[in-house]
Amino acid sequence: MRWWVFVYIIGLASCLCEKPQQEPAEVAGIQLLGALPSRAVDPANNPSTPEKVALGRLLFYDPILSGDRDVACATCHLPEFNYAEFLETSIGVNGQGSGTKRHFKLPNDIPFTKRNAQAVLNAAFNGIENNKAYQAEMAPMFWDNRAKGLEEQALLPIKTLEEMRGRQYSEEEILPEVLRRLRKNPIYQGQFESVFGSESEAVTEQNLAKALACYERSLIAPNSRFDQYMRGDSMALSLGEKEGMNLFLKMGCAQCHSGPMFSDYKLHTLGVPDSKNRAESDSGANGQYAFRTPSLRNLRFTAPFMHSGQFATLQQVLLFYEDIAGGKVLNPRVKPEQIDTLARGMDVNFKDISRVVEFLQTLNDDNFDKSVPERVPSGLPVKGNIEN
Incomplete structure (x- = not known):
């Protein structure tokens, strides 16, 4: 037999023996998931305008909102970290530096924040469910669901001691003080009047909340590869990622991480270890160590995870x-009988974890607004005291 005939036969046999990769069959439960809408829904009493978003952006980055004028919303919610930050729990008031280099200035009597900073990105979709009308004013906020809607959420960090208020003002004094500062600033006074009208006082608590919420509602990332797949592009995910999605469903993850935001927004007791940054134990909602299911969207830059930031x-x-x-x-x-039954019933296997993580990476969408103002009307440092 000539050598080239032999090579041809061996090659043909090899091709016939190779099995082509097949699409994994979708397991039951994919209907629990969903693609995000392309835009956020505004509350009826706070419609979005470009001018309102621009005002909210300035306020978000301006430390004028903090008691000691050293912390901005953006100090702990950074665009490079999907509007979260890479810390176990945050350092707000009396802090210095940014990211992993942030530390307390000395002397210090301010505690770390109580919980891990949740991402502002996609918070406009909090509480969204498949095939149901979305009510933005009812969106659950914070790890314990203690606020509804971005408008209510926006002012609470300003009033919190360790986040933005500090010790110079009481919880009752801080917002009147912040409003006084804004009214004294001709740029802010003019912008509030332009956005909200000048027939009566434009700089109010309600309008401050509306401007911040309107900006936060503009921070969305609704076009991940997973979204594209759910909208009909079967090639948006690789075979390995589809296998990971099936394992995610089979394990039971979607019993809680469901809907377009991969969260049921309910409270669950899991027994997550406490952060060592604070002496007291965080007993969560109603003292039951229950915390809200976090979204799995855009996890690439939001580690560490869970309310206490205990998992890197x-x-x-x-x-x-x-x-x-x-x-x-x-x-x-936490007692064993307190642990959520849905979590106890999961079927997580070590050998499948890498595939599930591969799938979770398809929920990342890096195409969102990361613009930072060059300066803010107060003249204070943008993002607060972030210089080391």
């Missing part, structure tokens, strides 16, 4: 759920 990677989060299913409780203050 998604792999660690999934191993934690494997421990729960195996009967382990990592927080000694």
Whole structure:
């Protein structure tokens, strides 16, 4: 037999033996997931305008809103971290530096913030459900769902001691003081009048909340590869990512991480370990160690995870759920019978974790507004005291 005939036969046999990769069949439960809408819904009493968004952006980056004029909303909600930050729990008042270099100035008597800073990105969709009308004014906010809507959420960090208020003003004094500063600033006074009208006082608590909320509502990332897949582009995900999605569903993750935001926005007790940044234990909503299901959107730059920031990677989060299913409780203050039954019933297997993480990366969309103003009307440092 000639050598080239032999090579041809061997090559043909090899081709015939190779099995083409097949699309994994979708397992039951994909209807629990969903694509995000292309735009956010505004509350009836706070329609979005470009001017209102621009005013809200300036306020978000201006430390004029903090008691000691050293912290802005953007100090702990940075665009490079999907409007969260890479810290276990935040350093607000009396802090210095940014990101992992942020630290308290000395002397210091201000505690760390109570919980991990949640991403502002896509908060405009909090509470959204498949095939249901969305009410922006009812959107659940914070780890314990203590506020509804971005308008109500916007003012609470200003009133919180360790986040923005500091010790110079009481909780009752801080907002009147902030409004006084804004009214004295001709740029802010003029912009508030332009946006909200000048027939009566334009700089009010309600309008401050509306401007901040309107800006935050503009920070969305609704076109991840997963969104494209759910809208009909079957090639948007690789075979491995589709397999990871099926494992995500099969494990039972979507029982809580459901809907377009991959969260049911309900409170669940999981026994997550406390942060060591504060002496007291965080008992969550109603003292039951229950916290809201976090969204899984844009996790690429929002580590560490969970309300206490105790897990540095998604792999660690999934191993934690494997421990729960195996009967382990990592927080000694939580009793086994308190652990959520949905979490106990999950079927997480170590060998599948890498595939699930691969799928979760398809929920990232880096195409969102990251613009930072060059200066703010107060003349204070943009983003607050972030210089090391």
